[in-house]
Amino acid sequence: MELANIKILLDAYFEGTTSLEEEKTLQDYFNNETVADDLVQYQPIFVGLKNARAERTSRAFKLPESKPKTFKAWWYSAAAMLVVAFGVGSFYFSQPHYTQEEKEALAAFxxxxxxxxxxxxxxxxxxxQLTFVKQFAITKDKIFE
Structure with missing residues (x-):
């Protein structure tokens, strides 16, 4: 019964649908000395995972120090506000402004x-209509000739 359960768990493991407890069960089974002959081919996977989990490094990592970005963020926001203000102002001032006399002159025009x-x-x-009269004259001249 346990062998059938292990095969089902193994299929689910390769499909990626197992829970952590089920994966722990698989690891315990394949890290033991007694593994069924038809499942021996999967044993190196779980032994390798166990060994990878046990690896530790003695190398020291130094992360680069990050500079505060508050000044740049402030500068970008100020530049964006100036661009928006310039766009709105240029749109407003590009619209024609006519006096009452100019409006009346445009309406008269x-x-x-x-x-x-x-x-x-x-x-x-x-x-x-004149083209018809001209055609009539040409036809009249032809008739009276």
Whole structure:
């Protein structure tokens, strides 16, 4: 029964679905002297994990000292505020500001422009009618010749 349980735990271990207690059970089983013949091929994995866990280094590690970044953070935030203020100010000042007299002149100009467009459209319609008169004259001349 224990061998079947170990095989099930081994399959779950390789799928990555075992809990810590189940992995401890597998480690205890494979670190013993008595391992089933069909599972001997997995024994070096668990023996290697046990040996890796026992390794210790005598090397001293020195981590680089980190400088405080408060000044840089303050400088970046101030620069960002200046950029935003410059953008908003340039947008505001780029908008045209007209006096009342200039606004009235622009309104009169728009009305004049619309009237001229209406006149131009009507003249174009009249010019189209003249092409029919010209065609009529050409046809009349051909008939009376």
């Amino acid at each position: 728009e009305k004049s422009k619309n009237a001229m467009m209406l006149l131009s459209e009507n003249l174009n319609k009249g010019a189209e």
